[in-house]
Amino acid sequence: MRYNVHYTDEENAVRLMDVETVKDLLARRAYYLDGGDYAGELRDLWVQDPEKRKTASYGENWGYLVGMESLEKKYAGRNVPETGWGAVHTVNTGHVHLAYDGKTARGLFYDVYECSASRPDGTAETIVVCGPLACDFIKEDGGWKIWHLFQGADHVFTVGEPYAEVPIPRPDASNPVAREFPEPDVPLKTYDPDYGWADNYPPMPDPYYTFRPEESYGPEGHPDYVKEVTFS
Amino acid sequence: MSQSLHDRIHRALGAQEIENIKTRHAYLHAKSHSFEEWDQLWVYSDDVTWAHSFGRMVGWDEMFYGSVEKYDRDMLSLYNTMVKKNPHIIGKDFLAACLGGLHSLASGVIEVAEDGMSARSFFLTPGTLCACNMPSCKRDGAMCWERYGSDFVYKDGKWWYFHEHVCPDINFTYDTGNWAHDSFSGRTGGGPPGAGAPGGEGTGGPGKGGPLKAAPGGPGAGGPPKMAAGGEGGGKTEDDPRNDGRYPHCTDPGPLHATIDKKMGITQCVQSSISWPLPYKTLDDGNSYAPGRNDPDKPVKSTFYRKPRWR
Numbered sequence: 001m002r003y004n005v006h007y008t009d010e011e012n013a014v015r016l017m018d019v020e021t022v023k024d025l026l027a028r029r030a031y032y033l034d035g036g037d038y039a040g041e042l043r044d045l046w047v048q049d050p051e052k053r054k055t056a057s058y059g060e061n062w063g064y065l066v067g068m069e070s071l072e073k074k075y076a077g078r079n080v081p082e083t084g085w086g087a088v089h090t091v092n093t094g095h096v097h098l099a100y101d102g103k104t105a106r107g108l109f110y111d112v113y114e115c116s117a118s119r120p121d122g123t124a125e126t127i128v129v130c131g132p133l134a135c136d137f138i139k140e141d142g143g144w145k146i147w148h149l150f151q152g153a154d155h156v157f158t159v160g161e162p163y164a165e166v167p168i169p170r171p172d173a174s175n176p177v178a179r180e181f182p183e184p185d186v187p188l189k190t191y192d193p194d195y196g197w198a199d200n201y202p203p204m205p206d207p208y209y210t211f212r213p214e215e216s217y218g219p220e221g222h223p224d225y226v227k228e229v230t231f232s
Numbered sequence: 233m234s235q236s237l238h239d240r241i242h243r244a245l246g247a248q249e250i251e252n253i254k255t256r257h258a259y260l261h262a263k264s265h266s267f268e269e270w271d272q273l274w275v276y277s278d279d280v281t282w283a284h285s286f287g288r289m290v291g292w293d294e295m296f297y298g299s300v301e302k303y304d305r306d307m308l309s310l311y312n313t314m315v316k317k318n319p320h321i322i323g324k325d326f327l328a329a330c331l332g333g334l335h336s337l338a339s340g341v342i343e344v345a346e347d348g349m350s351a352r353s354f355f356l357t358p359g360t361l362c363a364c365n366m367p368s369c370k371r372d373g374a375m376c377w378e379r380y381g382s383d384f385v386y387k388d389g390k391w392w393y394f395h396e397h398v399c400p401d402i403n404f405t406y407d408t409g410n411w412a413h414d415s416f417s418g419r420t421g422g423g424p425p426g427a428g429a430p431g432g433e434g435t436g437g438p439g440k441g442g443p444l445k446a447a448p449g450g451p452g453a454g455g456p457p458k459m460a461a462g463g464e465g466g467g468k469t470e471d472d473p474r475n476d477g478r479y480p481h482c483t484d485p486g487p488l489h490a491t492i493d494k495k496m497g498i499t500q501c502v503q504s505s506i507s508w509p510l511p512y513k514t515l516d517d518g519n520s521y522a523p524g525r526n527d528p529d530k531p532v533k534s535t536f537y538r539k540p541r542w543r
Contacts, residue, residue, distance in 0.1 A: 009237050009238050009241050012241045012245060013237075013241055015245075016241065016244050016245060016248065019248055033407045038473040040393065091339075092337055092338050093255050093258050093259075093334065093337045094251070094255060095251075095252055095255035095256055095259065096253075103396070108255075108259065110334050110336045112336060112358075112360060128406075130334070130360045130362060154332065154333075154334075154360075154362065155332070155333075155360065155362040155371075155373065157373060157406055163362075163371045163372075163373035163406055164368075164370040164371050164372070164373075165370075165371075166371050168364050168365075168369075168371060169320075170320075193332070193364070194364045194365075195324050195328075195329050195364070195365070196263075196323060196328050196329050196330055196331060196332040196363060196365060197262050197263040197325075197332065198263075198264065198321075198324040198325040198328040198329040198362065200325070200328070203261045204256065204260075226290045
């Protein structure tokens with residue numbers, strides 16, 4: 001379906017600001033991550049409306065955490081080594097579509113980041129990760145919030161280890177990003193980066209009229225998601 | 233320049249749309265879905281151009297052949313090679329299963345013309361060209377840093393891609409050797425990495441096992457050639473590697489740009505092949521990445537099947 005939607009200049013000015021604001025929102029998240037402030041990220045940048053909190057989600061290659069309570073426990077509860085830890089996230093290549101109704105927005109970005117951590121034996125491990133970052137944003141009390149976020153890992157390099165020697169397919173046990181992902185509420189192999197971009201997840205957003213869960217970056221938007229239905 | 237609020241909003245929306253066209257290109261190119269890109273994003277005109285080091289394709293037919301038909305064929309050829317070595321990719325999208333990575337976009341400059349009918353952009357891509365399904369059957373972790381000069385036009389109420397000029401600057405791998413030193417020593421004749429052989433052009437060469445230090449002064453005689461738009465010094469010769477079938481036919485033959493490699497050296501200055509756009513009034517030869525080819529309405533002398541589906 002194609003829409004022919006017309007806006008006044010004032011409406012267009014608001015839409016311009018909305019798109020820039022959601023791009024800023026993900027950039028701000030990068031700085032929270034760089035500081036390891038996951039709790040602050042959830043508090044300041046994610047949905048607060050009680051109903052939206054229930055359906056908020058965070059996904060990686062291995063499934064989704066669903067609901068802010070789960071995120072606060074598992075996502076924000078990840079350990080940051082006290083002996084030394086640091087990260088730098090570069091969020092780039094933003095492709096953003098604001099819904100025609102102006103209530104939500106969807107964006108696909110790419111995040112090339114570095115993360116370093118000290119080990120108990122005094123050595124350090126650094127990884128470089130390239131992966132997609134997809135987000136559903138929602139307007140809440142006049143501002144924009146993160147509602148569903150998917151952070152994929154395409155290529156994970158451990159600095160000092162030849163990438164060519166990493167096996168194909170890669171066992172999760174040898175993947176430092178997989179080791180850090182908490183027990184998912186919705187376990188699902190969301191996509192397999194060992195097939196390049198063939199799985200097409202997360203998909204690039206297209207122009208859309210209004211939010212629909214089956215088109216979201218939450219679990220219900222994944223093509224392999226199975227919704228349990230009981231008929232009484 | 234004094235403009236109405238309406239016109240200023242039109243130009244601001246245009247700048248956002250240019251970002252989306254560029255990023256849509258990046259994600260479609262990551263999947264090697266060329267047909268979707270040219271079907272959805274490019275204006276149907278015989279003044280469209282797409283340029284790279286090897287030259288500039290001009291006109292819809294030439295560009296569509298080089299960027300879609302030839303590219304699809306190359307991807308199918310790679311897939312067929314890989315299926316024999318890695319049967320696990322059978323059934324996967326043959327365009328997207330082998331090559332990987334993304335030409336991520338950074339440092340963007342976007343200018344929308346005063347008349348609101350065209351726009352120009354300049355981006356740098358620190359591209360992560362990593363892949364799992366290569367003929368080596370090994371993972372490949374490489375980067376490709378390029379600069380993009382792009383022109384766009386506003387036609388029929390929509391923004392369209394019009395010209396693209398890609399200038400690859402640096403290619404290197406994450407995990408094999410010292411690509412920068414290899415490039416430097418190749419240029420200067422300084423010998424193998426860490427060998428401490430005499431350097432060239434006043435560098436003195438690196439000491440054994442020591443840090444690489446380039447003496448001031450930069451490249452001397454025989455430094456980087458001037459690469460003017462339009463292909464100064466271009467034209468293929470019989471022993472030109474561009475005749476090996478890898479590159480598509482180009483109305484404007486290259487080279488249009490030289491990648492920093494063993495021949496050019498890591499310490500060469502950034503070339504002036506393309507530059508970032510400045511504020512401008514309208515698309516013309518002084519404000520275009522394809523001077524002389526600025527008519528978005530130029531009729532296409534094309535075979536029918538190459539016409540985009542919905543236009």
